[in-house]
Amino acid sequence: PFDVLVIGGGPAGATAAIYAARKGIHTGIVADRFGGQILDTLGIENFISVKYTEGPKLAASIEEHVKQYDVDIMIQRAKRLEKKDLIEVELENGAVLKSKTVILSTGARWRNLGVPGEEEFKNKGVAYCPHCDGPLFEGKHVAVIGGGNSGVEAAIDLAGIAKHVTVLEFAPELKADAVLQDRLYSLPNVTVIKNAQTKEITGTDKVNGITYIDRETGEEHHIELQGVFVQIGLVPNTEWLEGTVERNRIGEIIVDKRGATNVEGVFAAGDCTDSAYKQIIISMGSGATAALSAFDYLIRH
Ligand code: FAD
Secondary structure, X not given: OEEEEEEOOOHHHHHHHHHHHOXXXXXXXXXXXXOHHHHHOOXXXXXXXXXXXXXXXXXXXXXXXXXXXXXXXXEOOEEEEEEOOOEEEEEOOOOEEEEEEEEEOOOEEEOOOOOOOOOOOEOOOEEOOHHHHHHHHOOOEEEEEOOOHHHHHXXXXXXXXXXXXXXXXXXXXXXXXXXXXXXXXXXXXXEEEOOEEEEEXXXXXXXXXXXXXXXOOOOEEEEEOOEEEEOOOEEEOOHHHOOOOOEOOXXXXXXXXXXXXXXXXXXXXXXXXXXXXXXHHHHHHHHHHHHHHHHHHHHHO
C-alpha cells in the first residue's frame, strides 16, 4: 500500500506530494489532469517571488518539480473512497488503490453563466477571480454578475480599481449580507441592476459589452464595458465523496487547522476544502500542512 495517496494534481496536491515524498515515504498521486485550475489561467502576478508567469508555464514547472521525486503519478479520476483497515480509493478504470493516509485535493470549478461569449472571451475580458485579475481592469468599466456575498465583495474590491462597476443580479434583491450591501451602495462608481438576466457577452477580439434582459419588462439592454467578472459560485469537486467525508452546505470538505477531515487518516487541502480564500499560494500552503499532518499521523500509528 501507499503511505500517502494524494488525489488531485493542482497546486495543493502537487505540494502535498512533494512534501510527502521528501519524508522518504511511499507516495502516489492520482489526477485526471496535472496542473488543475492554473491550466485555465493566463497571467499570474500574485505568486510571490515570481513577478509574472502564465498558468500553463507554472503548471509545467510544478509537474517537473513533482517528477524530481519518487512519486507514482496516475492520470486517472477517483470515484469512490472507503475507509477499511486501510483507505481504499477506487478509480474510474476500476482499479482500487490502498493507502495508509489519503490527501484530498480535488480543487473546485467556477460556476459558468453558460451564455454566448463567456467561453469565447475567457481571459479576454471574462474573469472569475477579482484578487487575480482585478488590476488588469484599472480605469475600465466592468460588470460583476451575481449579487451574493462573493459578487458584492468583488464589486467593492473592483470599485477601488476600475472606473465603474455594474452589478447584475438575476433576482429582485441582492443576496449579500446587509453590511456588504450598505458598503456597496455607499460607493459613487457602482450601479446595481436587479432582475437582470445576462443574455450575452459581446466582443470582437476581447469583451466590449454585455447584453441583459430586464426580467420585469422583458426589454433587452446593452452596456458597453471591458470586463465581466462572473461570481455565481465556486463548486468544489467533492461530489464523489458524498456520504464518506464530512462536507459543509456548499460541498466543501471540512478540515481542522492541520488539514484533517472527520475520517481518520484522511486529510484535505486547497480549494476543495472550507478554507477561507482560494488562491494558488494558499492551496500550496495547505497542501504542505496536510502532508506534514499525514506524516505525523503515520509515525503515531
Ligand atoms: P485545482 O487547481 O482545482 O486542482 C484540482 C486537481 O484535482 C486537478 O488536477 C484536477 O484535475 C484534479 N481532480 C479533480 N477531481 C478529481 C478526481 N475525482 N479524481 C482525480 N483528480 C481529480 N489563484 C492565484 O493565486 N492567482 C491567480 O492569478 C489565479 N487566477 C485564476 C484564474 C482562473 C481563471 C481560475 C479558474 C483560478 C485562478 N486562481 C488564481 C485560483 C487558483 O487557480 C486556485 O486557487 C488553485 O488552482 C487551487 O488549487 P487546488 O490544487 O486546490 O485545486
